[in-house]
Amino acid sequence: MMEQIISIENLSFSYGKNEIIKGLNLSVNKGEIIGLIGENGAGKTTLLNILLGLLPSKKNVQVFGGHPGSLLAKQKIGSMLQGDLRLSNVRVEEFLEEVAMQYNNANPLESILIKLNLVPHRRKFLKELSGGLMRRVTFAQALLSNPDLLFLDEPTVGMDAQARHIFWESIEELREQGKTMIITSHYLEEIQQVASRLIVLQAGKFTFEGTLKELQALHKQTTISITSESEQHNFAELVGVVNVEESGSQVVIKSVDGDRTLKELLLKYPRVSNITVEHETLEKIFLQMTTDRGNSKND
Numbered sequence: 001m002m003e004q005i006i007s008i009e010n011l012s013f014s015y016g017k018n019e020i021i022k023g024l025n026l027s028v029n030k031g032e033i034i035g036l037i038g039e040n041g042a043g044k045t046t047l048l049n050i051l052l053g054l055l056p057s058k059k060n061v062q063v064f065g066g067h068p069g070s071l072l073a074k075q076k077i078g079s080m081l082q083g084d085l086r087l088s089n090v091r092v093e094e095f096l097e098e099v100a101m102q103y104n105n106a107n108p109l110e111s112i113l114i115k116l117n118l119v120p121h122r123r124k125f126l127k128e129l130s131g132g133l134m135r136r137v138t139f140a141q142a143l144l145s146n147p148d149l150l151f152l153d154e155p156t157v158g159m160d161a162q163a164r165h166i167f168w169e170s171i172e173e174l175r176e177q178g179k180t181m182i183i184t185s186h187y188l189e190e191i192q193q194v195a196s197r198l199i200v201l202q203a204g205k206f207t208f209e210g211t212l213k214e215l216q217a218l219h220k221q222t223t224i225s226i227t228s229e230s231e232q233h234n235f236a237e238l239v240g241v242v243n244v245e246e247s248g249s250q251v252v253i254k255s256v257d258g259d260r261t262l263k264e265l266l267l268k269y270p271r272v273s274n275i276t277v278e279h280e281t282l283e284k285i286f287l288q289m290t291t292d293r294g295n296s297k298n299d
């Protein structure tokens, strides 16, 4: 049987009169990697803070079968939140040693410093770290407790290419170990590669939950680019086509039924060449979803 790690039933949350989270339901099983995506201000960080017990909730939120923020949950969760640890006059290794002391089964600090390439920075003071280096130290802190559940809020902001690479490699290892994760990120290309399930949060409500494939099927616009030397054509008439742009012999066709459009295209216009077919990326789908909502708001 699947082990349920997080359970949320009809959760709402307000800051004063401002309702931020609106009737959310969610169940997360062991080993799932949830990619939580949403515009700025959608409520992602607020939701993570509720799951950590940093913001209040009622019995409708359970983490490891208990209340968020319980001693058990604290031992089992590693989190990497937004906001830097600008403590004065504390060195990286002193800070991490202190964190490790709070846990019963802490990972060896030395191995984490090596894995995250932090050995050359261990004697630096936190206050002198760059933004990206600070994120790496924050990730080290999240890993120290050898957590079963990780909340990673915008983990790669400010990281350089190498640090990002090391980060996603570590996530892959954690996935193989069966760890459960909720990751928020605005780098959708990165998140779509690791997430087993995507959740879109818009203005405090989940507007999509499922795999990337399922999301793509809902927004199934396909772009077919071709070269056509023939003057005699009417690509707009092909099945599924919603838009055609022509520039000389270059033609870009948008279709909501890519497979059938392509079939009919090749049947009717066998002489077209340089055919490329592109499905929607998560980035484009997300832009479309948020723009649609923006438009309907102004209706």
Ligand SMILES: Nc1ncnc2c1ncn2[C@@H]1O[C@H](COP(=O)(O)OP(=O)(O)OP(=O)(O)O)[C@@H](O)[C@H]1O
Binding pocket: 015, 020, 038, 039, 040, 041, 042, 043, 044, 045, 046, 047
């Ligand atoms: N302490 C607070 N007091 C009042 N309002 C707050 C507080 N923290 C956040 N908010 C508001 O709650 C809303 C959701 O914020 P939250 O940080 O959860 O969004 P987010 O999805 O994480 O955004 P981002 O992508 O920018 O990190 C925003 O409108 C924000 O202004």
